[in-house]
Structure formats: C-alpha cells, structure tokens
Amino acid sequence: MAIENTKIGRWVETLEKARSGSKSPKKLSYLIHLASKPKRTRPSINLDKLDKLTKDNDSIIVPGKVLGGGSITKKISICAIDFTDSALEKVKASKCSVTKLEDALNDKNARIII
16 A cells, blocks of 8 residues: 555554554554545544543544644643644644654553544
C-alpha cells in the first residue's frame, strides 16, 4: 500500500517502527489501520468531545483530524495527524500542548480517541 501524503506516511512509519519492539502491538496496529484510511473515512473529532472524554493532564492520540467545534477547558496533551486552524488556536489558547507522535507513544498512559 502506497501512502502518498507525507504526513500520513511519516505517522505510519513511526507507528510501524514502534510496533516492532512494543509490548502492545495490537494497539499500534489499530492506529496504523486508522491512520491509513482514506481522508474521508479517517476519524475526526471536535474539541467539545475531547473535553468530555478527557481529564486534566491526559495524553491522547487522535489518528485523524481535530476540529474546532466547541471548546476545551482541560489542560491535556494532544497528538493528532492534523488540526484545523480554529482547533489549533483554541488548543493553544487553553494552554493544552500539541505533541509529536514519538512523544505520545512514549507516554504509557496515552489513550487513543476516535
């Protein structure tokens, strides 16, 4: 399977490298599956849903796009393939952090949210 989008390709490469030495290869295989989907079927999530599903200081991985619907009141760490401009503004304004995939994978408590 050839993945043309370089951002998605880097995500999948990073996940495949992490899967080879991981104690939870099923979780990483699931992330690879979700990230490899076509753009129109890849998960998207609004900020208000993230706010409902998380607690302060949570670390989350979104194998898709974070949308700017709603607001976020909790201080969390978010790793996603992509962010809309409005979502990125709101995330920065709420003092949340945007992390790289490698950092999120190193966090044992990181959760996948779709």
